[in-house]
Amino acid sequence: MIDISRSALLTDLYQLTMLQAYRQHGQEETAVFEFFVRKLPEQRGFLMAAGLEQVLQYLEELHFTAEELQWLAGTGKFNHDFLDYLKDLRFRGEVHAMAEGTLFFSDEPILRVTAPLPQAQLVESRLINLLHFQTMIASKAARCVLAAPDKQLVDFGFRRAHGAEAGVLAARAAYLAGFAGSATVAAGPLFGIPTYGTMAHSFIQAHDDEMTAFANFAATNPGAVVLLIDTYDTEAAAQKVAALAPRLHQRGITVKGVRIDSGDLAENARRVRRILDQNGLHDVTIFASSSVDEYLIKEYSDDLVPIDGYGIGTHLDTSADAPYLDCAYKLQEYAGRPRRKRSEGKSTWPGRKQVYRHYGDNGIMLNDVVTVVDDLRDGRPLLQQVMHDGLRAQPEPSLTALREYAAQELASLPAPLCELGREPPYSVLISESLRKLAARLDSAKLDDAYDLPRVQ
């Protein structure tokens, strides 16, 4: 049986046909691949790196099961020698990467794999699959956090996430970026993420009247009484909450909040706040959901709409305004020689690279420099070794620690980017040494750089 989340067959067919050719022709020297984003989406001024832990787990565990090899044999595409070779194939390379939660920009590698060519090649598909998704979600979530740093933000997106793994990884990426937690229960045991929940309209509808529904829910779940008030008439329901709250209070049950999930959320929140306040329920919070994204949160924050927290689902888990990143995992060096792809509109900066970040006296990010690894520079080097010989170089960091680091990163972001704008764009400088290397490769007028001096 194929394990949907762990199979070595979670790869593109061409990786295996290429590996078969590498194997047959002895191309097993050291390759260096880097993962980077070519160009930020129009709607993004920065990105937040995420997904590294899942990549490292994948690399540590990667192997072909007997059943997988049998299936491959049955395709008739692979010879015996190659299938034998796959049986023993493990990832034994080095990985350098930016820590999860690090902010980054276009043309900056966030991960570098250094390994025998077949190993570094095989892992491409799943590695992009894992880094692309969580980075996209963490970046979207970070924008929501910046739009309302003092609000409680909860991931509500499981139902619109693309399958199960997307649901739990979206919860993880959003928590990393500063969300309070997720409604997705599995994210609790998997990642230790706090889980949140209220009630659905169906709960109200399944009762003969709304008041009974509220009372029943509170009686059974006294520790988490957040009542959904927009099933029929939002203001009427708020009045019911006002009538119910003192009765519950006598039984030691506190109404924590109400949730509004439809209509003009701002207008509804103002009316509901008035009703709650008129009844002395100043501590009952208002939680809003339904098509929420960072643009709406920012508008409401600017307008001082009395909403205390947001459930963010569809727009978060699909990154709806920027539903993909233009990212790539590209060969930058093979057998000691830098490589450069020159396809129209898709050329890459060659060689092994490092990114140095500089800060102003106020601790705010000033600019980054992308350069070749042997061009040592001042500044903070963002890529650090995280895997050695196929094993983690450090123990797995806690998600809480990564989340705190991500918050520090957001605190160092220049003001225009905090405002969700893109102008002026953050300054990423390509070093002179990197430009020279690229020019030398281009001027070689060869298919490739095979007459260039070996590096390192």
Add this chain to the structure above:
Amino acid sequence: MIDISRSALLTDLYQLTMLQAYRQHGQEETAVFEFFVRKLPEQRGFLMAAGLEQVLQYLEELHFTAEELQWLAGTGKFNHDFLDYLKDLRFRGEVHAMAEGTLFFSDEPILRVTAPLPQAQLVESRLINLLHFQTMIASKAARCVLAAPDKQLVDFGFRRAHGAEAGVLAARAAYLAGFAGSATVAAGPLFGIPTYGTMAHSFIQAHDDEMTAFANFAATNPGAVVLLIDTYDTEAAAQKVAALAPRLHQRGITVKGVRIDSGDLAENARRVRRILDQNGLHDVTIFASSSVDEYLIKEYSDDLVPIDGYGIGTHLDTSADAPYLDCAYKLQEYAGRPRRKRSEGKSTWPGRKQVYRHYGDNGIMLNDVVTVVDDLRDGRPLLQQVMHDGLRAQPEPSLTALREYAAQELASLPAPLCELGREPPYSVLISESLRKLAARLDSAKLDDAYDLPRVQ
């Protein structure tokens, strides 16, 4: 350990807190929920139902493991009686649904669950998660197929899919809708989907020259020689293919095709076609990838661009132009009485419903009627019973059979919708009996419909 793709915790926390209240207050009568799309995205004139098989598998297998129950107990949110109850909870309901591959429109339920309230409620999150994603992808893929029915379309999207499950389910949904297959290897053993692959730029770059790369790949993979020709200079590479092909031919190896993955695909394809034809390589096909979607395919088809097949990745697997569907799973009846949610902008058609489809003499779809189930009508009823007492009512259909059915569905689509337009929209009529039921519920001026006569 939590099984990421099968855990009963793949649900929202509120389902469990609601279930605890249902349990405590004895609300276990029969509930009817329906899944439907409220409104088609601007960019869609029709949708294709998909994901049912995964839903049925989930419902058949659903149970809480000892470890999951232990984790729930540790949250302190759930009482002993409820945890005991969860231990034995299984889905034992009925499901009616449209077959996968069926075309549908807004306000039409594509799936109806009839089960004791807690069972029907609990499954909401994962059921939407599964139906939403595959339906969205099948709908996008169907548009690609309509744009170029005679081209070979292959899913290249695994790397930009949202995790592993999204990758393999996207491959499945695209194949259902008429794609030739997928590059994702795991989709082969999981679903019997044909897998396709060529080579990556890294393969070319890892060789000292492009010609050696081509020759090595062909020697090792003689049955699948599709050469990637845009790593450095596309036309120069096409000339190399022309030089290499006769030499390979002498060794019994046929160059099947070339792939172009950058630049102006149409212009590049025309130039490459000329070079291939000038060298007598009329049977070598041209395969194109890079930011391909149905709009580009349609434009190229209209312009007779000499491209024989497309690899469609990012835009397919993220449904980039319409990255989510406005879908819902709503309570329509409880304890024999129809229910209607009346939230602003989100009100629903109440009761158990059926959709009847009518066809013209030419076999083309004419209109649909949505009505209550006891309002028997002429026309083809689209919802059929697929699960009885928690077990499949029929054996699992083969994906090939579903794919043939989907092709028939597309063949019956009115011409304007085949052209990817939305005007005139397909006619979905709400029956008089359904309108009357909704009006009766509204005029009851009650929270709910508890004084209405019981149905069925």
